Amino acid sequence: MEFRLSEEQAALRESVRDFATEVVAPVIGDCYEREEFPYPVVKRMGEMGLFGLPFPEEYGGMGGDYFALCLALEELARVDSSVAITLEAGVSLGAMPIYRFGTEEQKRRWLPRLCRGEALAGFGLTEPGGGSDAGATRTRAELDGDSWVINGSKSFITNSGTDITDFVTVTAVTGRRADGRPEISSILVPSGTNGFTVGPKYSKVGWCASDTHELSFVDCRVPAANLVGERGRGYAQFLRILDEGRIAIAALSVGLAQGCVDESVKYAKQRSAFGHEIGAYQAIQFKIADMKLRAHTARLAYYDAAARMLAGEDFKTEAAIAKLYASESAVTNAREATQIHGGYGFMNEFPVARMWRDAKILEIGEGTSEVQRLLIARDLGL
Numbered sequence: 001m002e003f004r005l006s007e008e009q010a011a012l013r014e015s016v017r018d019f020a021t022e023v024v025a026p027v028i029g030d031c032y033e034r035e036e037f038p039y040p041v042v043k044r045m046g047e048m049g050l051f052g053l054p055f056p057e058e059y060g061g062m063g064g065d066y067f068a069l070c071l072a073l074e075e076l077a078r079v080d081s082s083v084a085i086t087l088e089a090g091v092s093l094g095a096m097p098i099y100r101f102g103t104e105e106q107k108r109r110w111l112p113r114l115c116r117g118e119a120l121a122g123f124g125l126t127e128p129g130g131g132s133d134a135g136a137t138r139t140r141a142e143l144d145g146d147s148w149v150i151n152g153s154k155s156f157i158t159n160s161g162t163d164i165t166d167f168v169t170v171t172a173v174t175g176r177r178a179d180g181r182p183e184i185s186s187i188l189v190p191s192g193t194n195g196f197t198v199g200p201k202y203s204k205v206g207w208c209a210s211d212t213h214e215l216s217f218v219d220c221r222v223p224a225a226n227l228v229g230e231r232g233r234g235y236a237q238f239l240r241i242l243d244e245g246r247i248a249i250a251a252l253s254v255g256l257a258q259g260c261v262d263e264s265v266k267y268a269k270q271r272s273a274f275g276h277e278i279g280a281y282q283a284i285q286f287k288i289a290d291m292k293l294r295a296h297t298a299r300l301a302y303y304d305a306a307a308r309m310l311a312g313e314d315f316k317t318e319a320a321i322a323k324l325y326a327s328e329s330a331v332t333n334a335r336e337a338t339q340i341h342g343g344y345g346f347m348n349e350f351p352v353a354r355m356w357r358d359a360k361i362l363e364i365g366e367g368t369s370e371v372q373r374l375l376i377a378r379d380l381g382l
């Protein structure tokens, strides 16, 4: 059992930490307020190779692994979550389904631009009628000659409407299985395809500098060859993608939880009340000690889940534990950090205000806390 980072991993963590502090921190507050997607920052992340971290060099990647991606996500989210979720969704939801399940031709065609961060892709699973019950997909795709004809809609799809979005992969019902249940498949829809409309961006509570849209498909025709993976395997595929994605969201949550510690320590040493720095009061010290405890424990949980995944072991339950604990820790830490900042914590110019707004979605996206508890209980035979 070894939870120490290798030299290479530590160097990656340092370089992303420097990037987050020197490049992201100075500009992200303004982008957030204006609800603007931070194109120049994303371009720099692409140049650093962050979007290609877990992919082989033959597809334009950096030849690293999923844990390297998690380390980068943690360091970005320590400063800002909009940028971190853009990377998380770009890699784990956008590129990964193509890498894991796509044909050789699809990988060669789509992955190099995604790995360089020149393009982004989205993953459309959630629908207006529900996200947790993903098997209840209503979007349909029918094979008509050499084309799939898609009808339906998807909600809350990250990275789906940027100027550099190349495609979205959507799940759709493509028929009935022998047992009567719907057959679900994944299909790649390039941006700009007739019948594929990207709705206006949502007005969100948090992640305000990230890109999220509703998508609609009306008689949207794409080549039959745009099927991603085997026909009828879409459900199994997205479960695998979500299991991995939970480790990434856990890492992002740890970053936010740690960012709250950093900001609170700084503020507790600067702010005085009743003749002392507020950090001299045990009530404040204990809050920050508990915040550190949560961030540290959540980090160990995602390291463990990632180590199991990379060793080829079963990691589903550990990923659910890491995601659940880390996201709830992020929410608690954000609430406590805001409290420590008093009235200033409620002002958007302070990073903790942004962290407070960004934390809540972590308990919802890529499987709600209730869904994580269901998965853990199921593993216990309940």
Ligand SMILES: Cc1cc2nc3c(=O)[nH]c(=O)nc-3n(C[C@H](O)[C@H](O)[C@H](O)COP(=O)(O)OP(=O)(O)OC[C@H]3O[C@@H](n4cnc5c(N)ncnc54)[C@H](O)[C@@H]3O)c2cc1C
Binding pocket: 089, 093, 122, 123, 124, 125, 126, 129, 130, 131, 132, 133, 155, 156, 157, 158, 159, 204, 207, 212, 361, 364, 365, 366, 367, 368, 369, 370, 371, 374
């Ligand atoms: C900013 C943002 C970005 C997103 N990005 C993407 C994306 O890129 N791609 C994508 O496909 N989706 C995306 N989502 C969707 C997200 O994954 C879903 O919102 C989430 O899975 C929950 O689905 P829902 O919103 O439909 O809630 P519902 O499934 O309707 O759930 C509502 C409530 O009921 C609870 N619940 C449901 N079933 C049960 C049960 N069996 N037992 C107990 N409680 C239950 C839930 O936990 C929740 O509290 C994004 C969402 C947001 C807000």
